[in-house]
Amino acid sequence: MLRIVLIEPIYEGNVGSVARVMKNFGHADLVLVNPCKLGGEARAFASHATDVLYGARIVETIGEALEGSHLVIGATGIIGLASNEHMRMPYSSPEKLRERLNGISDENIITLLFGREDNGLCNDELKLCEVIVNIPLNAEYPIMNLSHAVAIILYELSNIECGEIELAETFDRNLLYTHLDELLSDLGYPPHKHQKTLLMLKRIFGRANLMPREVQTLRGILKLIQKRSKH
Amino acid sequence: MLRIVLIEPIYEGNVGSVARVMKNFGHADLVLVNPCKLGGEARAFASHATDVLYGARIVETIGEALEGSHLVIGATGIIGLASNEHMRMPYSSPEKLRERLNGISDENIITLLFGREDNGLCNDELKLCEVIVNIPLNAEYPIMNLSHAVAIILYELSNIECGEIELAETFDRNLLYTHLDELLSDLGYPPHKHQKTLLMLKRIFGRANLMPREVQTLRGILKLIQKRSKH
Numbered sequence: 001m002l003r004i005v006l007i008e009p010i011y012e013g014n015v016g017s018v019a020r021v022m023k024n025f026g027h028a029d030l031v032l033v034n035p036c037k038l039g040g041e042a043r044a045f046a047s048h049a050t051d052v053l054y055g056a057r058i059v060e061t062i063g064e065a066l067e068g069s070h071l072v073i074g075a076t077g078i079i080g081l082a083s084n085e086h087m088r089m090p091y092s093s094p095e096k097l098r099e100r101l102n103g104i105s106d107e108n109i110i111t112l113l114f115g116r117e118d119n120g121l122c123n124d125e126l127k128l129c130e131v132i133v134n135i136p137l138n139a140e141y142p143i144m145n146l147s148h149a150v151a152i153i154l155y156e157l158s159n160i161e162c163g164e165i166e167l168a169e170t171f172d173r174n175l176l177y178t179h180l181d182e183l184l185s186d187l188g189y190p191p192h193k194h195q196k197t198l199l200m201l202k203r204i205f206g207r208a209n210l211m212p213r214e215v216q217t218l219r220g221i222l223k224l225i226q227k228r229s230k231h
Numbered sequence: 232m233l234r235i236v237l238i239e240p241i242y243e244g245n246v247g248s249v250a251r252v253m254k255n256f257g258h259a260d261l262v263l264v265n266p267c268k269l270g271g272e273a274r275a276f277a278s279h280a281t282d283v284l285y286g287a288r289i290v291e292t293i294g295e296a297l298e299g300s301h302l303v304i305g306a307t308g309i310i311g312l313a314s315n316e317h318m319r320m321p322y323s324s325p326e327k328l329r330e331r332l333n334g335i336s337d338e339n340i341i342t343l344l345f346g347r348e349d350n351g352l353c354n355d356e357l358k359l360c361e362v363i364v365n366i367p368l369n370a371e372y373p374i375m376n377l378s379h380a381v382a383i384i385l386y387e388l389s390n391i392e393c394g395e396i397e398l399a400e401t402f403d404r405n406l407l408y409t410h411l412d413e414l415l416s417d418l419g420y421p422p423h424k425h426q427k428t429l430l431m432l433k434r435i436f437g438r439a440n441l442m443p444r445e446v447q448t449l450r451g452i453l454k455l456i457q458k459r460s461k462h
Contacts, residue, residue, distance in 0.1 A: 013244075021379050026369030048372055095390075135386065138257030141279055144382075148252050151379040152386045155366065159326075 002157060003029040003111045004150060005065045007125060010117045012038050016045025016053055017147035023049035025154040029109075030056040031065040062128060070108040070167040071206070073097065074121050074129030075153060077143055090203065091132040094156035103163035104209065111170075112153060117146050127199060130173070130206025168215040176215050177202050179222045186226055233388060234260040234342045235381060236296045238356060241348045243269050247276025247284055248378035254280035256385040260340075261287040262296040293359060301339040301398040302437070304328065305352050305360030306384060308374055321434065322363040325387035331438065334394035343384060348377050358430060361404070361437025399446040407446050408433055410453045417457055
């Protein structure tokens with residue numbers, strides 16, 4: 001199941017357009033974080049998808065928007081250029097993202113985060129994303145309309161071949177990341193590399209389609225390492 | 232090379248949006264057949280693609296829009312249900328269309344026809360199309376915003392693996408179709424099936440990626456058949 005989260009959208013027409021294309025592809029789980037006022041223009045652009053528009057959950061924090069997610073994917077028009085820029089690297093094309101999601105159960109909530117029309121997602125928001133997706137565009141003008149980006153990603157992901165795999169919840173994976181954070185400190189990992197390495201670990205586990213049991217076992221191992229390293 | 236033709240677009244915002252997404256994917260060949268007035272809203276939606284918007288060729292007939300094309304593809308939201316409805320059958324998904332175009336040279340002008348926001352392409356316009364493309368959507372609301380449809384098709388076709396194949400021009404293939412039309416009459420083909428069968432032949436040759444020499448040879452064969460059948 002796909003959830004679309006729009007962070008602080010500025011133009012109500014775009015919100016309406018996103019609702020419309022969501023319904024075109026059979027989706028209805030729309031969450032808006034601190035959106036602009038939604039009036040007649042949003043309604044006009046939603047066309048026959050006012051049910052999706054009016055059914056949108058409006059929240060104040062990203063945390064609320066992500067609740068219950070099994071995977072958080074951030075869409076960005078700006079990509080990292082060096083492989084050590086973990087903020088925006090590695091990124092997937094929509095096609096690679098679809099291939100990666102093949103086999104997962106439709107019960108999982110796959111959350112797609114889209115940023116503001118002018119500034120996209122900020123770094124703190126990107127850090128919450130486990131996977132980064134980028135639509136390959138012409139270098140001369142790579143800034144796409146928000147609803148076009150949603151349309152293209154929903155189009156590509158409409159071909160996921162669903163299976164039986166149940167993913168761990170983002171909430172539980174976050175406990176793993178907190179654990180890794182502690183471990184790096186415990187190990188005396190160089191503080192100036194700490195955050196960057198933590199983000200790299202998050203990117204690795206984010207693209208690994210971890211199952212609940214795997215997260216549990218990994219946390220068990222981390223606990224053991226912490227215990228031993230303290231002696 | 233892709234050309235986008237919009238037939239009698241009603242909303243200037245959509246025309247601007249189409250210009251924008253064309254530039255996002257590196258295209259500039261936009262033709263508008265009897266468009267609505269293009270003012271500030273078209274400009275606003277085009278954003279940084281006003282060069283594509285203002286560079287659009289405005290024409291009065293579809294014939295002018297298709298000039299120089301090597302393949303004419305019609306996009307439709309309504310698909311044929313029976314395999315004998317040649318007007319809208321067979322249709323390709325954008326993905327199948329891309330696969331079919333793999334190998335053709337980038338010198339070919341591949342023209343994509345998009346119809347009016349309310350009524351799409353009429354039957355006479357669909358008859359001009361050699362290939363029909365349809366984006367698979369949810370049955371509950373399969374009517375997509377015009378610029379979203381353009382965005383998705385351009386996204387998919389941005390992955391064509393170009394090669395060396397030069398297609399015959401639509402103009403020359405049309406001579407072949409005229410020839411087939413004559414031949415059916417010469418053969419005394421049942422008049423009530425004539426147009427339908429002609430359209431079927433057009434759909435077959437339309438998806439065959441005919442090269443100029445092949446069209447020439449086919450016409451030679453037709454000429455021979457006509458000559459013999461008259462004796």
